[in-house]
Amino acid sequence: MYNVDESGFSLAVKTGHVLGVRGAKSVYSVSASDKSQITVLAGMSAAAHFLRLMIVFPGQRFTRNMLEGFDDAMDGIGIKTADTTKEKRKEKEEAKKIREKEKLRKKKEKEENKAAAAKMKKGKSKKRKYDSLSSDEDSDSDINTSKLVQEDKSDGFEEEFEMCPACNRGYQHPYR
Structure with a gap:
């Protein structure tokens, strides 16, 4: 049984937590409004067996070239299928179409009820x-x-x- 924990390392230097190669003078350039993070997943058993460190790539399809520059002992987690932003956009469009059809159905039903009442x-x-x-x-x-x-x-x-x-x-x- 393993205990797994995730931690977010901010890419803004102000916090003091930076994930990079030890001893490097320049890790990356930071803009003032940069609030992005790297999420790292770590796991360990009670018998001191460690899982490979994993970097989480949320909403992206994982490819091996994403791990360039990282240690060989690290692995990545992403989505195997496709980009979730495309899927979410598709779902929103479908939901919008369904809502429009429902509005038209209700409007038609209301008109039919009015016509029946008049009749x-x-x-x-x-x-x-x-x-x-x-x-x-x-x-x-x-x-x-x-x-x-x-x-x-x-x-x-x-x-x-x-x-x-x-x-x-x-x-x-x-x-x-």
Whole structure:
């Protein structure tokens, strides 16, 4: 079992922690706004067995030429497939397309609902009233039915017929 730890070494000289060849006078040039780091992964077991030091290259495809100038005992960690920035960009574009499709679907659904509501308002020329019949009035019936009174507002015509509460349709059942 190994205990692994990672440490970030800043590339800005102000911190005092610099990763470089021992005794070198000039490691690199530093700009004032440089805040980049090198992340190093180190591992060791309780029996004092060391893993190879590894340098982490986040978001980059690892190639051997990245380790030029480092000690031979070091190794690198990166992504085997492709550059993650391209993948992230692709994922963002796909997510954006999905959001746009969802917005269009919701907009279309909203318009359809408005059209259906307008159609229902237009078609509400008939008024329905329900009056319950007791079992005393209709003794030969096994099911509970109700009367449906339909009024046409245009000519005042009234028509009475029975309505079944189970199926909620305004017609006589065939067995009745």
